[in-house]
Amino acid sequence: MASDRARRELSDTQFALAIGMPVFVFLVIVVAYPLGYAIWMSVHKIVFFGGYRSTFTGWANFARVLSDPNFWWSTWVTIRLTFEAVMLTMLLGLALALMLNRPMVGGGLVRTVVFLPWCVSLYGAGLMFAYLARGQTGLGTSIAYAFGSMASVDLMTREVVIEVLAVGAAWTMAPLVAFFLLANLKTIPSRLYDLAALDRLSRFETFWNVTLPPLRYTLFVFTSIITVLSMKLFDFIFVMTGGGPGTTSATLTYQIYKVSFKNLDLGYGAAMSFYLLFFILASTFLLYLVWGRRETRF
Amino acid sequence: MRRNRYLAIAVVLALLWSLVPIYWFCRMALLTPLEIQQYPWPLFPRAPNVASFWNIFGYDYFLSDGTRVPASGQANQIIRGLYDSIFVSVVVTVLTLLAVLPLAYVFARLEFRFKSVLLFAILLSVALPPVSTLIPFYAMYIRLGLSGTLTGLVIVDLTITVPFVAWMLIGYFRNLPPIERLARMDGYGRLAAFVQLVIPLAKSGIAVAAVIAFLFAWNEYTYALVLVNGSTANTLPTAISGFLFQDPQPANLAASVVVTIIPPALVAYFLQRHVGEMNLVDPVR
Numbered sequence: 204m205a206s207d208r209a210r211r212e213l214s215d216t217q218f219a220l221a222i223g224m225p226v227f228v229f230l231v232i233v234v235a236y237p238l239g240y241a242i243w244m245s246v247h248k249i250v251f252f253g254g255y256r257s258t259f260t261g262w263a264n265f266a267r268v269l270s271d272p273n274f275w276w277s278t279w280v281t282i283r284l285t286f287e288a289v290m291l292t293m294l295l296g297l298a299l300a301l302m303l304n305r306p307m308v309g310g311g312l313v314r315t316v317v318f319l320p321w322c323v324s325l326y327g328a329g330l331m332f333a334y335l336a337r338g339q340t341g342l343g344t345s346i347a348y349a350f351g352s353m354a355s356v357d358l359m360t361r362e363v364v365i366e367v368l369a370v371g372a373a374w375t376m377a378p379l380v381a382f383f384l385l386a387n388l389k390t391i392p393s394r395l396y397d398l399a400a401l402d403r404l405s406r407f408e409t410f411w412n413v414t415l416p417p418l419r420y421t422l423f424v425f426t427s428i429i430t431v432l433s434m435k436l437f438d439f440i441f442v443m444t445g446g447g448p449g450t451t452s453a454t455l456t457y458q459i460y461k462v463s464f465k466n467l468d469l470g471y472g473a474a475m476s477f478y479l480l481f482f483i484l485a486s487t488f489l490l491y492l493v494w495g496r497r498e499t500r501f
Numbered sequence: 502m503r504r505n506r507y508l509a510i511a512v513v514l515a516l517l518w519s520l521v522p523i524y525w526f527c528r529m530a531l532l533t534p535l536e537i538q539q540y541p542w543p544l545f546p547r548a549p550n551v552a553s554f555w556n557i558f559g560y561d562y563f564l565s566d567g568t569r570v571p572a573s574g575q576a577n578q579i580i581r582g583l584y585d586s587i588f589v590s591v592v593v594t595v596l597t598l599l600a601v602l603p604l605a606y607v608f609a610r611l612e613f614r615f616k617s618v619l620l621f622a623i624l625l626s627v628a629l630p631p632v633s634t635l636i637p638f639y640a641m642y643i644r645l646g647l648s649g650t651l652t653g654l655v656i657v658d659l660t661i662t663v664p665f666v667a668w669m670l671i672g673y674f675r676n677l678p679p680i681e682r683l684a685r686m687d688g689y690g691r692l693a694a695f696v697q698l699v700i701p702l703a704k705s706g707i708a709v710a711a712v713i714a715f716l717f718a719w720n721e722y723t724y725a726l727v728l729v730n731g732s733t734a735n736t737l738p739t740a741i742s743g744f745l746f747q748d749p750q751p752a753n754l755a756a757s758v759v760v761t762i763i764p765p766a767l768v769a770y771f772l773q774r775h776v777g778e779m780n781l782v783d784p785v786r
Contacts, residue, residue, distance in 0.1 A: 216613040218691050226604040226663075227619070233660050234626045237637035244637060255644065302511045311770070313512055316519050318773035322765030323523070324720030326738050327758050331522040334529070340751075342521070344541045374522065379776075386777030435630040438722040442742060456632045463636050464727050476633030483628055 245473035257470075264474035274475060276450060277458040278482070280365065284454060285433040285486075287369035288376070292429050293422065295373055296380025301414075303381065304388045321378035329442030332371035333359070336443075361451045364444055368452055371443065372436060380425045387421050388414070420498045427487045427495070434483050455479045523762065529755035530554065534570060537751055553756035573753045575744040581733070582740030583760070585651060586719060589736060592655050593718035594711050597662040601710065605667050606695060609674030610681075620671075626664040631723045634660055639727055649732030657724045662714045669713070669779045673706035674699070709775045712768045719764055737761055 245264055247257040268274050299317055307313065320328070334340045336358035343356025358367050391414065399409045437456040440446065446453035446461070453461070459479065463472030531549040532542060552562035552570040559576030563569055573579070607613075608620065638657055639648070647653035680702065681694035689698070700707065722738040730739045741757050 216611075219607045219611045219613040222603040222692075223607045226600045229600060229659075230622070230626070230663065233656060234629075234634075234664070235622075237634055237641065237660075238629070240637040240641065241633065244640065249640070251643075298511075299515060302508070302515060305508055307508065307512065311774075313516065314773045315770045316516055318776075319523070319766060319769045320519050322716060322769045322772065323762055324722065324738065324765070326722040326742065327720075327761055328522065330741075330754075330758055331526055335522055335525055339540075340529075340542060342525070345544050348541050349544070374518070378519075382773060382776050389777075431628050435628075435632075437630070437632050438726070441726070442722070456630055459630075459632045459636075460727075463632075464639065469636055469640055473633070473636045476630065476636060479630055480628070480633060483630070487628070 241473045241476065244470050245477055247470045249469045251467050251469075260470070264471050265477075267471060268475050268478055273450070273453070273458055274455075274478070277453050277455045280452060281434060281454045281456075281479075281482070284365050284369055284372070284436075284452075285430060287366060288372040288433040288436075289426060289429050291369055291373035292376045292380060292433075293426055295377040296384060296425070297418075297422070299377060299381035300384035300388060303385050318378045318382060320374050321376070323375065325375060325436070325439040326442045328371060328375050329439040332367065332374070333443045336364075336367045359444065359448065361448055364448065364452050368440060368443065372433060372439060375439070376429055376432060380429065383421055383425060384418055387418050391417055423490070423495045423498050427490050430486055430490065431483055434479070434486070455482070526755045526758050526762075530752055530759050532752055533564065534568075534750070534752070542751075553750070553752035554760075556750070557753050557757050557760070573750065575740075575747065575749060575753070578735065578740040578744060579737070579757055579760075582735050582737035585734055586737040586761075589651055589654055589658065590715050590718040593658045593662055594715045596655070596659060597666055597714040598707065598711055600659070600663050601667045601670055602700070602707065603695075605670035606674050606699060608667070608671045610679070623664045623667055626660065627668060629660075631661065635724060635727050638724075642728060648728050649734055650729070651734045654725060654729050654734065654736070657728060658718045658721055661721070662717050665717070666710045666714050670706060670710050673710075673779055674703065677702055705775050706778060709772065709779060712772055716765060716768065719761075 244257075246259065246261055248260045248263070250256045303310070303314055303317065323331075335342045338344055338355035338357030338359075341356060341358065343358060344354070347354045347356050358364070395413045396409065399413050404412065435456065436454070437460065440452060440454055440457055441460065444452045446457040455475070456479065459472050459476050462468050462475060528544070528546055529542070530553050531546045531551070533546070533548060533550055533552070536543055536546060548565075550562075550564055550570075552564065553573075555562040556570060556573040557576060557579050559572045559580065561569055561572050608616065634657070638653075642648035642653050647656075677699065681689070681691075681698055684694045684698050685691070720738070721736075722742070725736045725739045726742070729735060730743065735743065737757075738761065741754070741761070745754065
């Protein structure tokens, strides 16, 4: 307290260490140590049955991943899902933000309802979309029935299941994007719109020249965030499709889960998860190179 | 006027898009056993009834025509899961705040060596996929006897909440006016300035952080699935997915999912008002 002033003041670094040290230690124990342990596991063959045993195998696990057709299939599924989910989420987020930025009656209620999907858990959303898409209980079947058809409209098929997953993922993630874009939109001075009207800009020109520029950096950051989230997505897929039908929607996360906790091949799973981590870091870096580097921060 | 009509259409579409999946389950929960046997299930329940909400907590329910809707056989799992979920979420929220508040403050306001390296480490741990963190934790927990315990689950949940909430709050603290400099000229110590001035000033940001940590823990499924599923320390999500395979009454399944959505629905209004204040975009300018 103020009476402790007699004591010598700590320097910034000392204070940072004193107050931050417990947390650093905690983060090291809880994040860095398991990460290190995962690296150790990835170069071992680990056997659980008949007592825990591990034998050093060097790069064998990493090499095995590269010759595993399931891994390459899952990589493709992950890329397709991520691309679709990111496009949908960003477009939807932008559309929702532009809509919410207009003054309207009952705006607070509308904003709450639009934000709600983000608060719903991913497994809850997975269950909901599973029931919505399935032929037996789905929206499609109900609509067909309302028009007098008894057809069962099943969307959980090989052809479109990934698209359905992407729609569901966008349902849960778009609100977050929308609200950060909305916060950004609110900082645009209305004077600029008056000037745009004076210049007789069309609505599209106004959007392109007045609204969009201050959003671009946020759009870039959220494209990166949503990319990472989509590549990490697991519980939603696990609950909704279980990687199915067959292995149609087995993303890398699902494949890692299956290898590690169904087949209990932990060393191999750890090796595969490092490929996923590499893909995640590489794609954000790529986004930065082709887009983020050129954006200025507002 | 035409603009207003477009806006109205857009609002209706947005509301439908957001609510249809949720409505789908609320409606399922309100259907009578008789309606469940129809094909397809009616879009609007003709006689909405709350039987399934009683059933999942272990009570029989009598419809107005006297039909008895029996209690769900999975009631014990659900009640247990609810207690465990509440316990885990509250503990995770408290521990996250205790850990993150000082950390975020230090990163936001002070310059020290290795700061950018440590920040990068925090960002990296946000990017880690939960499935990969699970592998070492699974092996460690089996050897330490922590699998199937709530303690174990709390520790793993913190690996998500601490880095993410720290990332959020660093940006928030940076945007606060630097009042503690003035306070320190007036003779406040560092700690006193932080506890007595900065924390009260930052209370809406801290509340958002707390709510988000709570939601993470409440909604967390992947870790629970692998680490505590099937044990006595089941949380609500795994309890529900566990009884998916026991062929539940669809109405009971829907009701228990609706129960898990209640806390998120309650905080949605608060969060949508304040989430934009958080500086996720670039906390470390």
